[in-house]
Amino acid sequence: MQTRTVELAVGLFVVAGLAALAMLALKVGNMPMLGSDQYYAVSADFGNVGSLKDKAPVMLAGVKIGQVGHIGLNRNTFEAEVTLDIQKKYNNLPTDTSAAILTQGLLGEQFVSLEPGGSQRYLKNGDKIRITQSAIMLDKIISQLLYSKAGH
Amino acid sequence: MDQDWRIVSRIRHIGRRVLDGVARLGRAVVFLVRLVPGFSVMATRASLVVQQIYMTGVLTLVIVLVSGAFVGMILALQGYNTLVRYDAQSSLGLLVALSLVRELGPVLTALLFAGRAGSAMTAEIGLMKATEQLAGMEMMAVDPLKRVVAPRFLAGWVAVPLLAAIFSAVGILAAYVVAVSDLGLDGGVFWAQMQSGVSFTNDILGGVIKSVVFGLVIGWIAVFEGYDARPTSEGVSRATTRTVVTSSLAVLGLDFIMTAFMLRGL
Incomplete structure (x- = not known):
């Protein structure tokens, strides 16, 4: 007993x-092991990724549909190569979808925002997003503003 | 002349203490190596290990549950108080989860375990030695290392990682309750921020590795101090104190070393 x-x-x-x-x-x-086959990878080249980090959210219309997989530098073009892991259930993104790096709030985390295009063909695993918009560097804008003011 | 001799004896005293320390460390290592064949007790008499998991793990559960809940609630209140100044209270879930999973869960569990179960292990084995029960077993051709020491060591090793996981989970749940009901945060944001910021391989697995190491070290120190204790009531009491002090310091020191390696991405 x-x-x-x-x-x-x-x-x-x-x-x-x-x-x-x-x-x-x-x-x-x-846990990455369970979810790895639920994503497909799409890459995008940006002129500047700002402070984008691995695992940052990928959003479409404000809804999280995936995350940043890997950020690297393309040796030939000197552009940043970003891999986006997008959930398999959103496999109908048009090929002319555009990607932009935006900021949540004024000083928040940066994320990748997708804007779907009108093409009839869909992005597949390994495809590249052609239309991109780099991160907005706040300090660059401020210095531009200051220079333009000084010019007057 | 007399003065010179006093200095020499002082220096000799320091040397003797260092040599004693080195010898103890050597005995502890030899003891651990001799203990390894005793691990076969897991296969031959698993009930002994189960009994010890009950004594060390299950009976430590209450203190771990209560401490985990309170630490989680305190972290929620303190973290909120700081984060709200930067309008970043949505990151509270992330702050609480990272603090608990990486550091506080494994370390506080190890310290509680050393005080609650490690001291009991040392006292029990020390008293068995003082009352010559261990010698009696040897007379009956029963290996006390296998029959008494190995089950306790293994039980501690199994119990600490499980207790640490329970500590972290309870702490996060308690922080969630405080954050949502008392501080008025959104529950969905609490979990979402946590999931986007906590990495399984780096943070959670790192915490588990830490608690496995702590379990090994505390079990080792506790059974060695008991086995090495002078067989008198004073010797046992000293050994028990030494277990708590040494294992607490060892846990904190090892935590620093492991954290340094983990944060550099080794």
Whole structure:
């Protein structure tokens, strides 16, 4: 009887510990292994990515449809190459979709915003988004403003 | 002349203490190596390990649950108070989750475990030695390392990572309750910010690795101090104190080293 209660308590303890671990993995952090086949990758070249980071959200009409996978530099064009992982269920983005790097609020995190075009053909895994708009650098705008004021 | 001799004896005293420390460390390592064959107890008499998981893990659960909940609630209140100055209270979930999963969960659980279960392990083994139960087992050709020490060591090793995960999960849930009901944050934003900022491989797995290391170190120190204790009531009491002090310092020191490596992306 005594050993049975002990075994039951230990069993419950181990189950609770594993459940807590599962909750941390699934609810708190996005476990990559489970979701990797639910995405398809599209790349886009930007003149400047500003402070865009890995795993930043990819939004369309304000809805999150994916995340930034990888940011690298193209050695030939000296442009930033950004891989966007987009959820498989949104596989009907037109090929002339445009991408822009915007900021949430004035000083918030940067994210990639997609604007669908009118083409009848859809983006596939490995395709490239041609029309892009770089991140807006706040300090550049301020300095331009100051120079134009000084010119007057 | 007399003065010179006093200085020499002082220096000799320092040397003796250093040598004692090195010898203890060496004995501890040899002890750990001798303990490894005893791990076969997992296969031969698993019930011994289960019994010890009950003694160390299940009975520590209450203190871990209560501390986890309070730490989570405190983090929510304190974090909100700071973040609201920068209008960034939407990041509260991320702040709480990262603090708990990376640092506070593994470290506070390890400290609580050292005080609650590590001290008990040392006292039990030390008293068994003082009352010559260990010697009696050897007389009966029962290996005390396998029968007494290995189950306790293994149980601690299993229990600490599980307790740390429970600590973090309970803390995050408690912070959620405080953030939504008391501070008036949006529950969806709380979880969404957390999920976009917490990485599974870096943060959660890093926390699990830390707690596995802490479990190993605390179990090792606790059983070694008990086994190495002088077989008197004073010796056992000293060994128990040493377990709590040494393992707490070891946990904090190792945490610093592991954090330094993890944040540099090793």
